[in-house]
Amino acid sequence: MAFELLTPGEMAEADRLTIAVGPVDGIGLMRRAGGAIADLVLARYPGARTVHVLCGPGNNGGDGYVVARLLAENGVAVGLFATGAPREGSDAALAAAECPVAAAPLAAFAPEAGSIVIDALFGAGLSKPLGSEIVQAIARTAAVGVPVIAVDLPSGVSGVSGDILGSAFQATLTVTFARKKPGHLLFPGRALCGEIVVVDIGITDATIAATGARCFENDPAWWRPHFPSPANDAHKYSRGHVGVFSGGPSATGAARLSAMAAARAGAGAVTVLSPGAALAANAAHLTSIILRRSDTLQDTLAFLGARKPEVLVYGPGLGPEPEVGRFALELMSVADGRFGALVLDADGITSLSHRRAAFFEARKRPNAPALVLTPHHGEFGRLFPEIAADASLSKLEQARAAARRAHAIVIYKGPDTVIAAPDGRAAVNTNGTPLLATAGSGDVLSGIVAALLAQRMPAFEAACAAVWMHAEAARRFGPGLIAEDLPLALREVVAELGR
Numbered sequence: 329m330a331f332e333l334l335t336p337g338e339m340a341e342a343d344r345l346t347i348a349v350g351p352v353d354g355i356g357l358m359r360r361a362g363g364a365i366a367d368l369v370l371a372r373y374p375g376a377r378t379v380h381v382l383c384g385p386g387n388n389g390g391d392g393y394v395v396a397r398l399l400a401e402n403g404v405a406v407g408l409f410a411t412g413a414p415r416e417g418s419d420a421a422l423a424a425a426e427c428p429v430a431a432a433p434l435a436a437f438a439p440e441a442g443s444i445v446i447d448a449l450f451g452a453g454l455s456k457p458l459g460s461e462i463v464q465a466i467a468r469t470a471a472v473g474v475p476v477i478a479v480d481l482p483s484g485v486s487g488v489s490g491d492i493l494g495s496a497f498q499a500t501l502t503v504t505f506a507r508k509k510p511g512h513l514l515f516p517g518r519a520l521c522g523e524i525v526v527v528d529i530g531i532t533d534a535t536i537a538a539t540g541a542r543c544f545e546n547d548p549a550w551w552r553p554h555f556p557s558p559a560n561d562a563h564k565y566s567r568g569h570v571g572v573f574s575g576g577p578s579a580t581g582a583a584r585l586s587a588m589a590a591a592r593a594g595a596g597a598v599t600v601l602s603p604g605a606a607l608a609a610n611a612a613h614l615t616s617i618i619l620r621r622s623d624t625l626q627d628t629l630a631f632l633g634a635r636k637p638e639v640l641v642y643g644p645g646l647g648p649e650p651e652v653g654r655f656a657l658e659l660m661s662v663a664d665g666r667f668g669a670l671v672l673d674a675d676g677i678t679s680l681s682h683r684r685a686a687f688f689e690a691r692k693r694p695n696a697p698a699l700v701l702t703p704h705h706g707e708f709g710r711l712f713p714e715i716a717a718d719a720s721l722s723k724l725e726q727a728r729a730a731a732r733r734a735h736a737i738v739i740y741k742g743p744d745t746v747i748a749a750p751d752g753r754a755a756v757n758t759n760g761t762p763l764l765a766t767a768g769s770g771d772v773l774s775g776i777v778a779a780l781l782a783q784r785m786p787a788f789e790a791a792c793a794a795v796w797m798h799a800e801a802a803r804r805f806g807p808g809l810i811a812e813d814l815p816l817a818l819r820e821v822v823a824e825l826g827r
């Protein structure tokens with residue numbers, strides 16, 4: 329299934345391998361790429377009066393010359409504007425030579441209402457911020473509000489990171505080749521692509537695999553085979569037991585949200601581990617969730633010995649104090665098979681930022697539990713300040729670097745949540761919704777992750793599934809959503825996935 333995301337470098341490698349194997353050559357790929365775009369334009373805009381094609385100096389421009397030629401051959405009035413002639417001997421120069429429409433300088437481009445713009449200025453080869461001539465062309469296009477069809481990427485959007493280099497077109501439709509690129513899915517690029525259509529230009533799945541791409545668009549299609557479904561003879565503990573640590577008397581809700589989500593996501597048993605002072609508050613709100621007092625590490629060890637939970641959730645509602653971080657380190661050091669995995673969220677992450685060296689050291693120990701970290705942007709910056717400050721890394725690369733550093737699955741949350749594993753696998757989530765920007769929503773996510781881990785779903789797949797399910801539940805519930813609604817809204821999502 330075609331969920332890999334290719335960096336521009338990996339895409340260039342796929343092109344190179346395809347051409348090396350033959351029979352299609354570089355200009356052949358370009359003709360296919362341009363041909364697919366011309367077909368889409370003709371199908372989608374049959375009444376377009378004029379199509380303006382803007383061509384850059386590289387192969388993206390080459391695709392543009394193919395589109396211009398094919399549209400002209402189909403009787404469309406074509407305006408062609410170029411930043412300069414393509415390099416002599418290049419495929420783009422060949423495509424330009426085959427194009428019967430004369431190119432005018434880009435400065436002369438002035439789109440009118442009713443026209444369509446094909447942006448073939450820069451794609452995978454964007455290497456620096458756009459110059460003023462191009463920025464002005466973008467502004468003139470935006471001023472008339474005509475549809476823009478971007479070839480490969482909206483010019484100005486980095487295919488690697490989704491960052492905007494100076495300025496960028498707001499596309500109505502972006503047509504890319506073989507596979508999507510990270511820049512299509514990471515913000516702000518994602519918002520500038522409009523609809524994204526991936527066209528097949530003859531690059532095979534085997535060739536994509538040969539590029540070594542290890543990043544994916546998050547989709548149930550590839551993790552669903554690992555999704556847990558209870559065996560017929562299941563009992564509550566065989567379906568996985570999750571323990572969730574609660575905050576003090578005035579901060580217990582977060583743990584209960586996490587616990588409810590873990591139960592709805594299929595954990596057979598869920599225990600809230602509460603400080604004695606918060607037992608009454610928790611008891612007043614819990615029914616099927618087990619409640620157990622835990623004030624000290626000894627209390628927790630007694631629970632681990634007696635109840636043998638697979639997964640612990642540590643962080644929601646605990647407060648950012650250093651002793652919270654110290655306890656997280658103690659938990660990791662006593663794990664030694666007493667529990668399989670730890671989900672560290674919210675204050676569990678922030679509190680460790682005071683003990684980063686000890687934390688990273690603890691992660692190197694051979695008996696350390698599996699770990700899932702679920703930072704949002706601020707928490708990520710606190711635990712991984714050097715990685716967060718490295719502007720040369722995309723969000724995707726930052727998440728990967730953090731996963732390697734912490735020997736953990738990292739769920740780097742946001743509108744474009746990235747999930748990364750220490751082995752280099754990564755996924756970008758695409759079903760997120762602003763409905764999730766609500767207090768307590770992160771606590772629910774940590775509970776879902778824990779439940780899937782407790783049911784023995786492999787960690788990377790479990791994290792990807794949890795992120796997708798969380799967003800899917802929010803979407804289905806719709807406006808008015810508060811975090812309390814999410815666990816129940818999960819029911820339908822779990823039912824469909826487990827079918």
Ligand SMILES: NC(=O)C1=CN([C@@H]2O[C@H](COP(=O)(O)OP(=O)(O)OC[C@H]3O[C@@H](n4cnc5c(N)ncnc54)[C@H](OP(=O)(O)O)[C@@H]3O)[C@@H](O)[C@H]2O)[C@@H](O)CC1
Binds near residue numbers: 388453505
């Ligand atoms: N066979 C294939 O490979 C296929 C490729 N295909 C197509 O090729 C595209 C990739 O082509 P590409 O590698 O030539 O890169 P492209 O985006 O055209 O730009 C490179 C040129 O732009 C220049 N430049 C960069 N930034 C700039 C700026 N801000 N301002 C000014 N100049 C700037 C850069 O200059 P340089 O960095 O060298 O100084 C260089 O001259 C890909 O997106 C797809 O559409 C398809 O046809 C399928 C087959």
Ligand SMILES: [K+]
Binds near residue numbers: 447478481482
């Ligand atoms: K483009």
